[in-house]
Amino acid sequence: MTQAGNSAQRRGVRGGWIALILLGGVAIWFIVIYIFAQNALDENKGTAFEEQMKVSGAWARAASAGETATEDSMGGMNMSAGTGTSAVYMTIFNDTDEDETLVSVTTDVAGQVQLHETVVDANDVAQMLEIEDGIRIFPGEKAELAPRGKHIMLFNLKHDLVTGETITLKLKFKSGRSITVDVPVQAP
């Protein structure tokens, strides 16, 4: 080995270290940019999520609210929710990468909302059961809420649901995320 050869080798090693440091620097920048991008995405999480939990074919059954005003003992009128009920149906497609479970629904038009399923036994007796654990939807799969099966049950309608109008529902998932859905009212 000559002295010149040794020095060239040293230069080569030094060059390698510099390249490594530069690469490391670039990598750190990528991480920083990635984190910023994630934060920016989080701010738009609601919208991004709404685009990924795709609702189709939604409709609510037209229904009467029943008695909505009652006279109190002083002769005044109490405006309160009626006893009327309705059901909402839809297909929810989970286009996210995560398991999601629909746990609750709220809407301005009903005093109480529950997730229900109609079950008919061997004797042809129909029963409605509350789906206590929510409706689980795996990534890439859909939940069908359809007549004779699962539905969103509206209790204490605050006004009549009239064919042609649109009601708004907020669907809340176990992950804490939610979507807002406009649902047309259709003939019963």
Next chain:
Amino acid sequence: MIRTGAFIVLLLTLLVGCADKKSADQPAQPTATSGPGTVLDPPREVGDFTLTSQTGDPLHLSDLQGKVVLLFFGYTHCPDVCPITLSDFKRVKANLGETAAQVAFVFVSVDGERDTPERLAEYIGAFDPDFIGLTGDDTTIKSITQDYGVFYQRESYDDPNYLVTHTASTFVLDAQGRLHTVFPYATDPVLIADGVRALLRG
């Protein structure tokens, strides 16, 4: 090696576990039955009854003699089974065309407490004002349902939003007022219409 084996077992367990949960969470959707209903041969005599119709006037079952009667037991606060069946009744009526004039479509409430004649009128009217809605006190309803083998049960006495579990079959009476056919819940309306036509032909 052992670790890899354990990992594969764990992976399989997870996969199988997921598959199990999936099938448990998503039971098969009930579909319309394709077969015709249960025909009673000979037709069974049923007792006459009197209930209040949606106009507030009393109606005797015998008033409907000469017509084929389709009877369904339900309640107006029922959001799924009952409106679906009344929508099916509409389809039966449409399928029958002019023949429908010889048929009475009757909804008997099993929730006399909430189903006033006014409430029934509003509810029935949303489907077809020609349909007949009947209501009455619980004792009367109980004796009628026993005659038809209909089960019903109010699910709560504390919650004003109580649900009522009930038999969802459609009962067909012939023109002499005898129970002729029982169609199970979710029978295709076309098959019910076929059954009614056959009955009217005698």
